[in-house]
Amino acid sequence: MLRSDEELLEIGIDMSKLKPQVVAKLRDKAADYASCMEVARKLTGLVYEMQNAPVPPPDVARYLAEILGPLKPGATICLVCREPLSFELFHRARRGRAEIETSHSNPRLHTAENAGFAHRACNIAQGDKSLEEFYGWISRILERARGRAI
Numbered sequence: 001m002l003r004s005d006e007e008l009l010e011i012g013i014d015m016s017k018l019k020p021q022v023v024a025k026l027r028d029k030a031a032d033y034a035s036c037m038e039v040a041r042k043l044t045g046l047v048y049e050m051q052n053a054p055v056p057p058p059d060v061a062r063y064l065a066e067i068l069g070p071l072k073p074g075a076t077i078c079l080v081c082r083e084p085l086s087f088e089l090f091h092r093a094r095r096g097r098a099e100i101e102t103s104h105s106n107p108r109l110h111t112a113e114n115a116g117f118a119h120r121a122c123n124i125a126q127g128d129k130s131l132e133e134f135y136g137w138i139s140r141i142l143e144r145a146r147g148r149a150i
């Protein structure tokens with residue numbers, strides 16, 4: 001739960017100075033510190049499990065293995081399209097435009113079970129739909145498109 005505007009101001013966050021869409025997103029997705037740390041640990045593991053990812057330093061590998069189980073190199077897939085994700089996609093990022101983004105099965109829930117990585121294009125296509133809603137929506141589109149014999 002997001003703190004009140006007064007409490008946030010005490011820690012240096014002035015909600016009145018943020019754009020309305022940023023405030024709306026913060027209020028919609030607000031997660032507690034423990035959830036954010038859990039998501040961060042999971043995402044770190046997923047990065048090291050991407051194809052062509054560097055081998056983590058031994059202490060990091062041990063730490064992640066204690067929390068997540070043994071790392072499985074090459075196992076990370078796009079949360080949306082399920083294709084394997086390559087670490088090299090991070091190198092193709094340009095200012096304001098990443099190739100890989102954090103993604104959520106349910107965009108309104110910021111928990112480790114619900115978070116992962118997705119291609120930017122897949123994440124944009126999913127939008128504010130849950131994965132279940134998105135797959136249903138895209139399936140109906142494909143059915144209609146195939147009915148036109150494209």
Ligand SMILES: [Zn+2]
Pocket residue numbers: 078079080081082083118119122
């Ligand atoms: Zn994808």
